Amino acid sequence: xxxxxxxxxxxxxxxxxxxxxxxxxxxxxxxxxxxxxxxxxxxxxxxxxxxxxxxxxxxxxxxxxxxxxxxxxxxxxxxxxxxxxxxxxxxxxxxxxxxxxxxxxxxxxxxxxxxxxxxxxxxxxxxxxxxxxxxxxxxxxxxxxxxxxxxxxxxxxxxxxxxxxxxxxxxxxxxxxxxxxxxxxxxxxxxxxxxxxxxxxxxxxxxxxxxxxxxxxxxxxxxxxxxxxxxxxxxxxxxxxxxxxxxxxxxxxxxxxxxxxxxxxxxxxxxxxxxxxxxxxxxxxxxxxxxxxxxxxxxxxxxxxxxxxxxxxxxxxxxxxxxxxxxxxxxxxxxxxxxxxxxxxxxxxxxxxxxxxxxxxxxx
Ligand SMILES: *Cc1c(COP(=O)(O)O)cnc(C)c1O
Numbered sequence: 001x002x003x004x005x006x007x008x009x010x011x012x013x014x015x016x017x018x019x020x021x022x023x024x025x026x027x028x029x030x031x032x033x034x035x036x037x038x039x040x041x042x043x044x045x046x047x048x049x050x051x052x053x054x055x056x057x058x059x060x061x062x063x064x065x066x067x068x069x070x071x072x073x074x075x076x077x078x079x080x081x082x083x084x085x086x087x088x089x090x091x092x093x094x095x096x097x098x099x100x101x102x103x104x105x106x107x108x109x110x111x112x113x114x115x116x117x118x119x120x121x122x123x124x125x126x127x128x129x130x131x132x133x134x135x136x137x138x139x140x141x142x143x144x145x146x147x148x149x150x151x152x153x154x155x156x157x158x159x160x161x162x163x164x165x166x167x168x169x170x171x172x173x174x175x176x177x178x179x180x181x182x183x184x185x186x187x188x189x190x191x192x193x194x195x196x197x198x199x200x201x202x203x204x205x206x207x208x209x210x211x212x213x214x215x216x217x218x219x220x221x222x223x224x225x226x227x228x229x230x231x232x233x234x235x236x237x238x239x240x241x242x243x244x245x246x247x248x249x250x251x252x253x254x255x256x257x258x259x260x261x262x263x264x265x266x267x268x269x270x271x272x273x274x275x276x277x278x279x280x281x282x283x284x285x286x287x288x289x290x291x292x293x294x295x296x297x298x299x300x301x302x303x304x305x306x307x308x309x310x311x312x313x314x315x316x317x318x319x320x321x322x323x324x325x326x327x328x329x330x331x332x333x334x335x336x337x338x339x340x341x342x343x344x345x346x347x348x349x350x351x352x353x354x355x356x357x358x359x360x361x362x363x364x
Pocket of ligand 1: 058059060061084085087088130156158159180181182183193194195
């Protein structure tokens, strides 16, 4: 048996540190917006080379609050990838704006800058790039397009903690507005829900208010805010895990390299990494025209796989009112039909990786 992702083993490996983190919070008697959250915000910002970080309740809220801080709302259009986890679209809908989908570069699965320009209208206010599967999107051309048209560029880095673009960490630089999720299965995962925004001081200050009832001082409310706080317990767990993130990402890199070498010449389409990208391998995604056959074959061999994702956002019932039927985004639809994520995670052993490789190689 090879699990797709063994979260239990990952938690067990850090059991003592996590228990100590929990004890510190219990003994402090302070559970919301205290020193654990403040310290995690400093430590995570430093890790990302970011000007600042604000902890929030989850990755979806991080995107919504970033859009609110940018003043985006009803009547505005926001460009999103046609192939992303639905959260990217939902955040746009939650602020009352319209998600306008753009097809990806089929080699990298990330937003194709050449197609973004064609989707811009007078109502466009922002572009959300997603660093899908832990691979950085091509940020420089996206930034240039955003600047030419006076748009904000927001990065959904829920799958990309620690990734680098042209040597720079995702989240670095005074201008980046980046959203993070600490859902347990992400590269940096809490033991529950969590999220963050990294950004410069103006956006960070607004999101810090928005997450806490629109308030910077108790009982003074400047904005129509939310309750979307990272809690002290999750912040303490994240502080315990952050120092291990680089080593865990390095392990993922080793696993990815082993897959890429072992699966060469199989007829599968393997991940493509541009020379400017340093991915963190949140997922190792392969493609095959008979994806369901391959998944069934691996299941019979005791190997867990997952499809990221089976149905694109525009074909979900939630977005049926937009009237984007089958065939609206053919590249994305083809990707959704053919992708399969192989087991990857910091606890996976070389022996397990080799079992997966052997099983894939035996697939007709
Ligand atoms: C996980 C994820 C999110 C949402 O994060 P939550 O913390 O689950 O709300 C958003 N975007 C992408 C690309 C994700 O993978």
